[in-house]
Amino acid sequence: MGATVFDVDFNEEFKIITHPSLGFAKVRLRTELSELDFKSHFAIFSSGTNSKELKGYILSEKAVEANARAVNAWFALTSKDVWGLSLPVYHVGGLSVLVRARLLGNRIVDLRKWRPEQWYKTMSDERVTMTTIVPTQLFDLVQKNLTAPAALRCLIVGGDFLPQSLEQKARDLNWPVIRTYGMTEVCSQLASGKHPGDKLSVLPLHEVRTNSEGTLQVKSSSLFTASFVLGEKLKLDFADSLCDA
Numbered sequence: 001m002g003a004t005v006f007d008v009d010f011n012e013e014f015k016i017i018t019h020p021s022l023g024f025a026k027v028r029l030r031t032e033l034s035e036l037d038f039k040s041h042f043a044i045f046s047s048g049t050n051s052k053e054l055k056g057y058i059l060s061e062k063a064v065e066a067n068a069r070a071v072n073a074w075f076a077l078t079s080k081d082v083w084g085l086s087l088p089v090y091h092v093g094g095l096s097v098l099v100r101a102r103l104l105g106n107r108i109v110d111l112r113k114w115r116p117e118q119w120y121k122t123m124s125d126e127r128v129t130m131t132t133i134v135p136t137q138l139f140d141l142v143q144k145n146l147t148a149p150a151a152l153r154c155l156i157v158g159g160d161f162l163p164q165s166l167e168q169k170a171r172d173l174n175w176p177v178i179r180t181y182g183m184t185e186v187c188s189q190l191a192s193g194k195h196p197g198d199k200l201s202v203l204p205l206h207e208v209r210t211n212s213e214g215t216l217q218v219k220s221s222s223l224f225t226a227s228f229v230l231g232e233k234l235k236l237d238f239a240d241s242l243c244d245a
Contacts, residue, residue: 067203071192091159133156134159
């Protein structure tokens with residue numbers, strides 16, 4: 001697999017990944033951070049981004065790979081698995097698929113343009129075994145009464161709340177739905193089922209607890225390096241400064 005995979009240049013020292021419409025922000029962020037040592041890092045914008053304040057995270061390659069290795073082990077993936085890339089790579093869910101596949105040398109099939117029937121045909125033709133989608137995409141598949149392709153063994157569904165009724169309808173159509181809960185702050189998956197129908201379990205590389213105020217606290221080898229807000233000025237907060245001693 002080459003250095004450039006689906007618009008991500010893995011040879012670049014500081015990889016800033018954005019929606020195509022945010023090219024101006026990519027240039028500005030690289031300029032603003034030029035004096036800091038972010039070698040072997042990704043910068044990725046979060047879903048809370050708007051035109052006035054662009055929010056995002058800086059993730060080390062080491063942390064992203066730690067999460068990817070944990071996911072590969074969690075699902076017992078091998079080099080024979082075929083990943084379907086159904087999410088954009090400027091979302092941590094899409095980026096993490098690229099990294100998981102690179103670690104094992106998996107083939108990746110580009111499924112990012114969402115047209116349910118074509119997505120389904122390509123999944124079947126290419127014998128995709130793993131992919132990640134969001135609940136709205138699963139809803140489309142159920143509405144069209146599509147049954148799971150024979151080769152698919154894990155349909156990971158995250159990114160938003162998945163109603164139990166929708167999950168059950170999908171499972172009635174033999175879709176191997178696995179719930180997941182991810183955070184950009186931990187470079188993708190925090191908790192996941194392991195098999196269809198499983199409840200969420202925290203992946204082994206994380207330790208989680210809630211404090212007295214009910215706030216979730218996470219200790220992890222895949223923690224983000226820094227968060228940023230790109231407004232009139234750049235605001236940068238390093239994870240170390242936000243952590244408990």
